Amino acid sequence: MELTAKTTIKSLLKEHPYLLDFLIEYRPEYGKLANPVLRASLGAVATLEMVAEMGNVPLEQLMSDIRSEIERHATESPMELQAHQADQMRHEALGGMIRDLHAGVDPDVIKRRFAELIEHASPSDIAAMEQTLVAEGMPEEEIKAMCDLHVKIFQESLEMEQKPVVPGGHPVHTFHRENEALAEVAKRIEHELADIGEPPTADGLRRQSDCLKADLARLAEIEKHYLRKENELFPALEKHGVTAPPKVMWAIHDDVRALLKDVRKALEEGPAATVVKEGRVLVKTIIDMIYKEENVLFPLALETLSEGDWVRIREGEAAIGYALVEPRGAWKAFKGEVPPGERKEGHIALQTGLLTAEQIDLLFNTLPVDVSFVDENDVVRFYSEGTRIFPRSPGIIGRTVQNCHPKASVAVVQRILDAFRAGERDVAEFWIEMNERFIHIRYFALRDVEGAYKGVVELVQDATDVRRLAGERRLLDWDVESSPKGA
Template sequence: MTELLNNQDYRKEALKEIIRELHRGKSVEEVKARFNELIKDVAPAEISLMEQALINEGLPVEEVQRLCDVHAAVFKESLERAPQPETIPGHPVHTFKEENRALEDLMIREIQPLLAELRRANPDVEKDLAIKLAEKLNLLQDVNKHYSRKENLLFPYLEKYQIVGPPKVMWGVDDEIRDLLKEARDLAVNYVPDKKEELITRTEAALAKIKEMIFKEERILFPMALETLTEDEWYRIMLDSASIGYCLIEPREDWRPAQVKLDQKETVASEETRGYIKFATGILTPREISLIFDHLPVDITFVDKDNVVKYFSNTRERIFTRSRAVIGRRVENCHPPASVQVVEKLIADFKSGRKDREAFWLHLGDKYVFIQYFAVRDEKGDFAGTLEVTMDLKPLQAISGEKRIMD
């Protein structure tokens, strides 16, 4: 029996069966008892394999996502016994963990006491407390940078190693947290007394999910990633992190992996060695093409006919986060689960010829974002890829009258 329990395939099947039992309606306590009978210790990679296997077998990502908090609780005791990997200051995982400590401090020391005070407050002071809570929730929304680095820098490397399911599940939960925080903040900013309980409930739900996400990151995601990624890949993540930003704290120092020379910069071949590219309307060097794209007043992303991201322009102030890690990534893995179906349908319409373009517009902070998608076709009309063009319409909306001379 001991040999059987130590068999990795058997352990994986046992883990999958536990999740299926939860899905069929068994209680957490019943499942925990079976779990303790069958499996003594769980490695982070095994949970990843379990989630991936369930998705491969046809269980929708949303279903795995719905069970995410439940099976995290089921495995919590075993995972807490697992040794946590050592990290070095400046290493991306160390930075993620430092941010988690800052998030915990904000939630426990500042937001939770405010909620307790608001719950027992008299009506005449509730508004002031709600304003204070809104300020703290503004700070807590900084977690979006933490999640964005995880989704746009770490997840693409995991996908290279065929670890696709767990990132999708986690991204879906990240979006749930974003939504809860936005709802709670809006309730606090526009406080009315009859929404007091709803404000408290939404905020507490957001805090609970953030705490669970911290546990999942530190006991499942980060150990699995540390076992999988190379130092070069971690180094690239570190280099790209500043472009997205950090949550509540800044890394105190840079991480210097042993085999990467910091003074060795990526070199670009000279224009002479690269030559010119001839177009129907002129000739340009690759360097000139890159500069032109990077100076356009719009953001451009190109996805090829096989749904692989091939290029994005490096404009000074991008509206949506992009990093070099996205290159070579399948486009459906670049979007949260909630929007994947929209992306897939749009590209399918382009490929079939049903559509040649589509547009969306939305308010994003102080921007009014206009997103256009174009089917790129060759001279024969064959589909070659999808071009995304994004811009902020707000400055254009402010234009009035005429301007005929230079300032």
Template sequence: MSELINNRKAKKNETSERQALLKEIIKELHDGKNVDDVKAKFEEAIEEVSVSEISQMEQSLMEEEGIPVEEVQRLCSVHTEVFKGSIEEIHESEALGQEPGHPVHTFVLENKEIDPLVNFRLSLHKDQFVREANEETVQKLIDDLTSLLEIGKHYERKENLLLPYLEKYGIHGPTQVMWGVDDRIRAAMKKARLELMDGEWTHEDMVSQLEWVIKEVSDMIFKEENILLPMALQHLTEDEWIEIEAESDELGYCFIEAPQAWKPKRERVQTERTLDEGIVRMETGTVSIKQLELIMNHLPIDLTFIDDQDIFRYFSHGKDRIFHRSTAQLGRTVQNCHPPQSVHIVNQILEDFKSGKKDSEDFWIPLKDKYVLIRYFAVRDEEGTYLGTLEFTQNIAPIQEIEGEKRLMS
């Protein structure tokens, strides 16, 4: 028994020492040290590193060392290059997604289509553009980037369905970092495509942008299949994967047909919602809970509510929601429901509401064929105590088209 205890202590000490060294290496990268020097130090000191250790290291960098999430995002690609080939679970990537219809299987299928799109097609057309930038090579790049923007569906399912569950298991740092990198990839693709279409580019800068996109998309495939998905398989229950699969169709898929239905090894535990037919008595009337939910879902607007602790508690579920919401996000802080680079705006709105400085805030943006009005309202009780924030979202494009008057029924 004493030998077993001693072995556990030795293993724990070894893990702690490796964690400390991992943090030291990343901090050296943070301070601007040469990547090759750090990689050599890493390979000399550590033969293998686990997925969980990388996850813990990223989280502790933000929580204990105070390195901002944006900086960890910048370093993410660098340390992925350092760790690549040294992750002990790397061989497990071949075993990922063996069950057709399982969300992991679907993510891997998409990655198999994304990989040749960036590393063969886009890379080939980029090389042609390097040799001769003419109308034909520019158009090929525009077409490639237009196709590649479909990757947004892959990233959105990851961000809105998978990452919220990981956060429920206390895994916050890696999820924030990955979402931030996803956003940078999407923004870079859109920027390069727009510049090519408008003719507002320089040859050297465009080549640099394209090479960055190719590298970052490739690295994200690696990070998903060797870090994120194995970690998710380790933590999530079968019922949680079923919930993810059930909501995936609404966000859609990229470069593959809708996957076949997943047939788990056991029957799904019955988790469907049942609405209590009790009565809700309000100041201005009485309705059943069923009627109240149907009323909320029939409004030609989207409603989202977070409580006074910034926890996402409710969303209406109309048939044409403008911004996707999932039940996986319920119970999550609102800050973790937004991309890292926009969290400061969220926090400012909440700070103004809680302090009483403001009672509302409005935004309006064009979105494809819609013109979206987004309104935020501080919810207060009779004494003025802040109870939460209500988000009100509406497509006002049809309203803007109204002219004259209408007094008769259609």
């Protein structure tokens, strides 16, 4: 092949697979190419020109060194070349197995083929294959529906993998302790469902009703576990090119949320058979997700993310909270680079005034609305820390707004962004009732003096008390307020 500045890593490694080891050792910045997920996602678009810039290497030097390595390798023994080709064929065969699985081939047949091909599969293998399937156009819903079988095929080899040990206080350590506590509650619910009887009876349901209500309330704490994954862990993985597994898992999170709601409703309305049936599906879905986290997601994340990534995840956890447990231990790591926006000194000249960064923070944090800003490239750049209606945490900063919403909402979000960008609309608003509160949600297009689209600001307000106002108040009358700090 002809080597040019526009040659992609994917095409280069397809033609010369042995160059993978060469590039990994060539510059520290290229070490992440060892991650098959990163290669699958970015390799198709990363050119040598981009790679040279990433490694701070002159393009001509990089291309010259690659050519020299190709020439050197041409003189090596055929055995080494065969080893690289065998490794490439192995990954292609693994991908073929998963495609056959989706096509309906018996999983037991796939497991036998797998055993003949490989004795060891890592979490990265599963992630890389799911990433490849997405890149090839397979719908995420289909991958979600089959991901249990993906794990089942690799189960034996996954369980042979040595689980990484992390210190107390590390985000993965906290996730693990939460999983232990959540699994205990789920197993208890499983026993309570069994005690309703076979077949389930109304009397059995009455006997177990209080226990089930209490344990379902405990299980609902899983929301914090999932929110930390969605708002902290997933954004960090996405920045390293790992996009498919988070999307598949988020869809399953939404399934758990819906199931939990349905089971609690069935517990109030019956019949007993529905409670048992839906309750067992809920328990199985949660236990299966815990297995995927412990054997696929967390090992993959520990392999992929840097210490700086984990520090930022740890710093954002408290804003969301924890499920049934609190972090145990005082894990500390080198923070690396300081995230943008932390500098507090100096003044910022605005159109109608001069404020310090601290004053701007205080202003936004005091407003009785939840403010978020998405720039013209659909990237989340800011949210206020004051009044909070919906969960937010630092992990969403720098993330595309489409990835911050469940799949069911993405189409509406995209429609608003497209209309704002095209200049067709400047405002969109919704109002909903949530937890007996009236929530008003508004979106405003931001445009510069020439009318060019510069992003969108979202304002979310709890308008419950505002809707109750009537008549007028023209005088200050704190004496009638229920709180000494009232307006």
